[in-house]
Amino acid sequence: MKTKLIALTLLATTLAFAPQGSKQAWAEGQNPAETYELLNLFGDVFERVRANYVEETADRDLIEAAVNGMLKSLDPHSSYMNKKTYGDMQVQTRGQFGGLGIEVTMEGGLIKVVSPIDDTPAFRAGLKTNDFLTHLDGEAVMGLTLEKAVEKMRGKVGTDITVTVRREGQDAFDVTITRAIIKLRSVRSRTEDKVGYVRITSFSENTSKGLGDAVDKLKEEMGDQMQGLVLDLRNNPGGLLDQAVAVSDAFLDKGEIVSTRSRDPDESQRFNARPGDITGGLPVVILINGGSASASEIVAGALQDHGRAILLGTKTFGKGSVQTIVPLPGHGAMRLTTARYYTPSGRSIQATGIEPDIQVAPAKVEELETRHGRREADLRGALDKGKNGPAEEEENKTDKAEDEKKKEVLDFQLMRAVDLIKGIAMFGGQK
Template identity: 60%
Template sequence: MIRKTMIAVSTTALLATSFLTPAWAAESKETYRLLDLFATVFEKVRAEYVEPVKDDELIEAALNGMLTSLDPHSSYLNAKNAKDMDINTKGEFGGLGIEVTMESGWVKVVSPIDETPAFRAGLQPGDFITHLDGEPVQGLSLSEAVDRMRGLVNTDIKLTIRRNGNAPFDVKLTRAVIKIQTVRSHAEGKIGYVRITQFSATTDTDLRKHVDQLKKDIGKDLGGFVVDLRNNPGGLLDQAIAVSDDFLEKGEIVSTRSRKAEDTQRFNAKPGDITGGLPVVLLVNDGSASASEIVAGALQDHRRALVLGTRSFGKGSVQTLMPLGQYGSMRLTTARYYTPSGRSIQAVGIEPDIKVLQSKVEPINVPERERRAEANLRNALANPDAKAAKPAEDAPAKDAPAAKDEEKHGDAPPVIKMGDPAQDYQLARALDLIRGLSLYRATAN
């Protein structure tokens, strides 16, 4: 009780000492008055609220309120949340595997992380999470909502999702330890496909390993690379710079401009393109945010890659994690970043060079005799070098998908398997584009 009393009595003095320099304090009596107001409200809540409240919870709520009122990305992290963030940036954490933000009181999905419970359940960028286990999220802070989504491994949680203004539907997810493999790759014929799911501490090193392996697997016939940044919510700035540098020989990658002009920073590429100058197509969508947009903006401005897909998320701000000792840390927006041409993408995003909306690729099973072909015309001349092909019977193709029942109201929409060109229309278009660029490059030489 003595400790709590001392905290209440010294609140104004403590805040004034912590946040005001003597020179500024002398010029700002109004600031002292407002800090007195805070101390008065704090003490009245402690003494007269209908139920007992803890001092640390009140202070945390006040700090979070102050920071979240600035922008959606500034926040206070108590010691537990700060530790969780540190684990996250190192590439392993527990939960559902989903990057979220807050919009109009709802939790909004920025992007699901590949091969996680959220990804496998089909959650998409732009989805709104309205309820957690039947309880509305309105009234919760973002950190509170995230805390409720986390929990013991192998426990279930029900999320209510609203998508594109349609009827809400429920999705049950099982919490898991999320081990993030930030880079994955495979060969698509003579083209290297590389997917970067986020930018953690090992992303640049992993990317170089995957590119080297693709060079060995495909060999001298390697025609180019598709780099997939769709649903990549961002991550570490230094890793975005390093990944951009991997594809550039020279020039500016990004600049960050803060409140003070003298704090402006510019980051430039060093010689060395890990692809050897091969064509690159970069895939983005509205789940590509922050560090992903740094890479897309740099390669687009330098004409090093063609950007294909849909407009990116538009997060053009930089957050700095500031330690607060035993009390955790705060994440504060300290700068905006600009692409090499000097454009800010804050709230506007990266507009792709070639806009391609996502669609599910499905074969159209037209019977052979209904297809337009010279061989099907009456009295068509025969080919002298081969026997005329006999039109196929009117039967469904062997690999045709089975007919599906009409979706029931309230069911989750079907999931498109990203990374599989048989289903992923954007990837199929990117691969065709690389093939064309590779062919043009070969004939030009």
């Protein structure tokens, strides 16, 4: 009797919350009686687990696990969030949360790093895009849901967690990271000679405002001397759709920015730009890489299709699906994939990513040491050898300073982007 009651309840819930498109599909190609039998199967298994499993289990845990399993079987991004997880997600989108500072997904049962967030514990510890985390404090990740794994990575500020990292071409190694409050300042800017540089690390609630403030500041610093803008979206895991649309709109005067296409054609959406270019038409180069995902790909794809920006770097992550957060009163919420993103030209981002216009892989820039033959001063007994005193010492100091400068890490992709803008400005008549 209990089994049938559970099955009837689930069936009633399915009918009550199913969207119109689902009802139509059921009527055309599916048998409600067969669906009822399958729900009856669920109720039967649920009762047998409750009665016979070796350890007593809470009904809530069983049902939440079943719901999450159903959603996770669809794709890596659909999932169930209990009250705590849902609350954590809301805090994160507001721009401050506790943890390590990495955007992750699940792949092959392991945690895959989409990208570390700038200036966070994970970033400083050296975690990289496409790293796999196999163990958390010695406990295997395999078998955990993404939500459980994220929950384990979060904890009291100041406490340590040791993660086992599997990186291509290396043996697995452990990294100890100290948890901290992650405060997301999603926009940073500076000048690079006569070129403005703006880095967006994620798309949270205030990103578009931060972009506007950053560009205003750069204009104030450089005035008419500003030759263009580099927009750095490398290792940006994405975020809010409306912020991606607003950032794209900031550089476009008209035209489509992005469209979403769902199962029901009537639920598809198109987002269009309004007049006004934040840079006044200056050249724009966007830096992308394998850690640029979701909202980053929307911006890159929109500006590429409209010919408004040149994309430089490496191919993006390819996360082009839309997740809708559906609150479940009293229980939390579910994250459900409901549509795909398409660029203005109709390209799907999902699993294909965005190809850069100019392929530039990360590289370490080193100045080749100038080799010379033997000099007079190298000869045994040479006249005046070693008599220059202070001048020679000063020369040695200068050499040491230059050697230290060479050790600084140079951003090759950014250098290429700045050079590209300068070239455009030179041949386009810009100052």
